[in-house]
Amino acid sequence: MVMAAPNTAHKNHKKELEFLRTQSLASVVQHEIERMILSSELSAGEPVNENMLATRLSISRGPIREACRKLEQAGLLQFHVNRGMFVRELDLEEVLHLYEIRACLSELAGKLLAKKLSAKTLRHLTELVDRMADAIKANGLEAYYPLNLEFHKALMEGAGNPRLAAIYSGMDKELHLFRRHSLESIPELMESNTEHRAIVDALSAANAEQAGLAMKQHILGGRRRLLRSIGQTDHHETTIPAQKKEEP
Amino acid sequence: MVMAAPNTAHKNHKKELEFLRTQSLASVVQHEIERMILSSELSAGEPVNENMLATRLSISRGPIREACRKLEQAGLLQFHVNRGMFVRELDLEEVLHLYEIRACLSELAGKLLAKKLSAKTLRHLTELVDRMADAIKANGLEAYYPLNLEFHKALMEGAGNPRLAAIYSGMDKELHLFRRHSLESIPELMESNTEHRAIVDALSAANAEQAGLAMKQHILGGRRRLLRSIGQTDHHETTIPAQKKEEP
DNA sequence: AAATTGAAGATTGTCAGCAATCCGGGATGT
DNA sequence: ACATCCCGGATTGCTGACAATCTTCAATTT
Numbered sequence: 001m002v003m004a005a006p007n008t009a010h011k012n013h014k015k016e017l018e019f020l021r022t023q024s025l026a027s028v029v030q031h032e033i034e035r036m037i038l039s040s041e042l043s044a045g046e047p048v049n050e051n052m053l054a055t056r057l058s059i060s061r062g063p064i065r066e067a068c069r070k071l072e073q074a075g076l077l078q079f080h081v082n083r084g085m086f087v088r089e090l091d092l093e094e095v096l097h098l099y100e101i102r103a104c105l106s107e108l109a110g111k112l113l114a115k116k117l118s119a120k121t122l123r124h125l126t127e128l129v130d131r132m133a134d135a136i137k138a139n140g141l142e143a144y145y146p147l148n149l150e151f152h153k154a155l156m157e158g159a160g161n162p163r164l165a166a167i168y169s170g171m172d173k174e175l176h177l178f179r180r181h182s183l184e185s186i187p188e189l190m191e192s193n194t195e196h197r198a199i200v201d202a203l204s205a206a207n208a209e210q211a212g213l214a215m216k217q218h219i220l221g222g223r224r225r226l227l228r229s230i231g232q233t234d235h236h237e238t239t240i241p242a243q244k245k246e247e248p
Numbered sequence: 249m250v251m252a253a254p255n256t257a258h259k260n261h262k263k264e265l266e267f268l269r270t271q272s273l274a275s276v277v278q279h280e281i282e283r284m285i286l287s288s289e290l291s292a293g294e295p296v297n298e299n300m301l302a303t304r305l306s307i308s309r310g311p312i313r314e315a316c317r318k319l320e321q322a323g324l325l326q327f328h329v330n331r332g333m334f335v336r337e338l339d340l341e342e343v344l345h346l347y348e349i350r351a352c353l354s355e356l357a358g359k360l361l362a363k364k365l366s367a368k369t370l371r372h373l374t375e376l377v378d379r380m381a382d383a384i385k386a387n388g389l390e391a392y393y394p395l396n397l398e399f400h401k402a403l404m405e406g407a408g409n410p411r412l413a414a415i416y417s418g419m420d421k422e423l424h425l426f427r428r429h430s431l432e433s434i435p436e437l438m439e440s441n442t443e444h445r446a447i448v449d450a451l452s453a454a455n456a457e458q459a460g461l462a463m464k465q466h467i468l469g470g471r472r473r474l475l476r477s478i479g480q481t482d483h484h485e486t487t488i489p490a491q492k493k494e495e496p
Numbered sequence: 497a498a499a500t501t502g503a504a505g506a507t508t509g510t511c512a513g514c515a516a517t518c519c520g521g522g523a524t525g526t
Numbered sequence: 527a528c529a530t531c532c533c534g535g536a537t538t539g540c541t542g543a544c545a546a547t548c549t550t551c552a553a554t555t556t
Contacts, residue, residue, distance in 0.1 A: 024329050025510075026317065051537070060511045061538090062310065069274065069314045073321035081272055082517050084538060097409045104356040108348070161345045167415065269517090273540075299507070308541045309508090330547055332508060500555070508547070517538070524531075 025063035030070050032057070037076055037087060037176065044177045048077060048085040075174045090178040092230075096223070098171050103219040105168055110199065110215035112159040114208040121158050122204055125151065129196045136189050144189060151196060155215070182229045195221050273311035278318050280305065285324055285335060285424065292425045296325060296333040323422045338426040340478075344471070346419050351467040353416055358447065358463035360407040362456040369406050370452055373399065377444045384437050392437060399444060403463070430477045443469050 033053075036042040048068060050061045057064075068085045071077040078088040090098075128151045135143040152172075156165040175181070184192065195218040202211035224234040281301075284290040296316060298309045305312075316333045319325040326336040338346075376399045383391040400420075404413040423429070432440065443466040450459035472482040 022329060024327075047537095049537080062313075062510060065310075065539090066313055066317045069317040070321040073318040079272075081270060082538065083519095094411065097411045100356070100360075100409055101353070101412055101415070104352055105349070108352040112348075161348055163342065163345045164349055167349070295507095297507075310540060313509090330508065331549095498556085501553085503552095504550090506547105506549075508545105510545080511543085512541105513543105514541085515539085517536105519536075520534095522531105522533090524529105526527105526529085 025059055026066035026070070029053070029057065029059075029064050029067035033067060033071055034076065034173070038173065042087050044087050044089040044179055046087045047083075048087065050084065074170055076177065088174075088177050090174065092178075095175065095178045095226070098175060099219060099223040099226075102168065102171055103216045103223075105164060106155075106219045107212040107216040109156050109159040109161075109164060109168070110202070110212035111208045112161060112164075113155060114203050114206055114211035116160055117158065117203055117206070121154065122200070125154055125200050125203065128154070129193060129200055132189075132193050132196065136186060136193060139186075141183070141189075148192075155199070180230050181226065184225060184229070188225050188229075191221065191225070192218070273307055274314035274318070277301070277305065277307075277312050277315035281315060281319055282324065282421070286421065290335050292335050292337040292427055294335045295331075296335065298332065322418055324425065336422075336425050338422065340426075340480075343423065343426045343474070346423055347467060347471040347474075350416065350419055351464045351471075353412060354403075354467045355460040355464040357404050357407040357409075357412060357416070358450070358460035359456045360409060360412075361403060362451050362454055362459035364408055365406065365451055365454070369402065370448070373402055373448050373451065376402070377441060377448055380437075380441050380444065384434060384441065387434075389431070389437075396440075403447070428478050429474065432473060432477070436473050439473070440466070440469065 033042070033048065042048065050064050050068075053064050054061045068077055068079075072079050072085065076088055077085045079085055128147055132144055132147045132151070135141075135147060153165075153169075156168050159165065195214065199211060199214040199218060202214045227234045281290070281296065290296065298312050298316075301312050302309045316325055316327075320327050320333065324336060325333045327333055376395055380392055380395045380399070383389075383395060401413075401417075404416050407413065443462065447459060447462040447466060450462045475482045
């Protein structure tokens with residue numbers, strides 16, 4: 001266990017007090033626990049010990065409990081009466097449910113984004129796809145992930161519905177709680193980036209329906225790759241259909 | 249301000265202690281505040297006074313703060329540092345964003361439900377629509393609302409994706425925070441129930457696409473009725489501004 | 497009259513402590 | 527050997543208290 005960054009709460013009163021004028025301790029702790037979870041410093045199923053955190057951060061347990069309640073509501077922690085908070089464990093069924101919702105919301109985001117896309121954002125998205133392609137070619141797996149993250153963030157935030165972006169982002173964090181999410185291999189990354197390009201193409205054509213479909217397909221592709229990586233086949237072609245009604 | 253119900257926490261140790269073996273105080277407080285908001289005992293913008301609640305419920309402020317943090321994350325309360333919690337205020341833009349997401353998730357629920365609908369649930373839904381029609385005819389506005397609630401709950405929970413139902417339910421609660429949501433008039437209720445029947449019809453035909461569409465249309469219908477009731481016309485057929493902020 | 501200041505009261509932010517509960521391991525009994 | 531009981535340590539649940547901050551409002555100044 002490595003000492004976390006914001007542990008400088010000792011005697012530098014001036015700085016700390018200035019800081020707490022705009023940030024409550026609970027929110028600091030919330031982000032710290034979030035960071036620990038996303039970095040696998042805390043892994044699914046583990047208990048969140050209030051005393052340990054309090055000692056480590058040099059604060060009392062009150063703000064920690066408040067932060068944990070927020071994270072409980074966010075779905076990252078799970079509460080058991082008289083036993084405390086635990087990092088939530090996600091089983092495969094819950095993961096599939098999340099993918100189902102993500103596919104649906106992605107489709108919405110694609111449709112919305114296609115209708116209000118600025119030339120600047122489009123250039124940004126295109127550049128990100130190109131850079132991801134480069135990263136794959138250069139075997140730069142570490143370079144790929146932040147780009148991928150930025151790409152999806154730009155997509156969701158560009159849709160102009162902040163609530164949609166927030167819900168989606170929350171579910172993304174939740175998916176980190178699924179233990180068996182293996183890193184994707186080169187061919188899978190290429191497949192993924194091909195889907196990215198399909199999204200950008202649809203967007204640049206200002207085709208809302210097609211953009212929505214491309215984004216949905218990308219999520220379903222991600223689900224397929226996840227299931228394949230854990231040795232299951234994706235017989236859930238559930239939400240794919242998107243049958244066109246050809247009646248005029 | 250009327251004294252709330254669960255104020256019997258005085259000296260009946262036996263009962264209270266038994267109760268707290270399975271429920272934490274924070275969760276009790278959370279539901280109490282939620283009740284106060286949904287019943288308009290607390291209305292949007294109002295501060296949530298910790299001392300007042302603590303005195304009223306005969307507990308200390310700790311569990312209250314924990315409950316408020318959960319409700320903050322749920323979007324029902326808003327936190328201002330050093331000023332406390334306030335019942336969140338929703339402006340029209342945020343309401344429209346919520347409707348946009350709700351429409352999308354409803355469509356998904358309709359599609360899912362059509363694929364796994366049991367005969368029993370279908371009977372239940374049909375019966376609810378019939379009873380709502382009766383309630384409208386009998387001018388029983390008070391009878392209508394609980395039926396409507398049960399109808400939508402059955403739809404969302406029948407889809408077999410608990411997370412979907414939870415997200416949807418949370419957004420429903422959030423919509424209560426919009427001040428100007430007038431009660432619907434008789435003709436509007438009839439319109440609404442016509443849409444209900446379209447949903448049930450599509451479900452009984454096991455037509456997933458049509459069921460999804462019917463549910464989406466019902467939400468968009470609700471949005472149209474809301475906008476009409478506050479004197480705006482719904483010029484967004486499917487989305488919000490649809491403004492293209494594009495440079496040449 | 498309008499704006500500023502300042503102090504009292506109200507409210508939040510945090511903490512330390514105690515009681516209640518849970519967990520693990522060893523002793524006891526069958 | 528196996529199950530049960532029990533106890534000590536660890537952890538949570540809640541409380542009361544104190545410091546810091548904000549709000550209010552009347553007195554003062556411009």
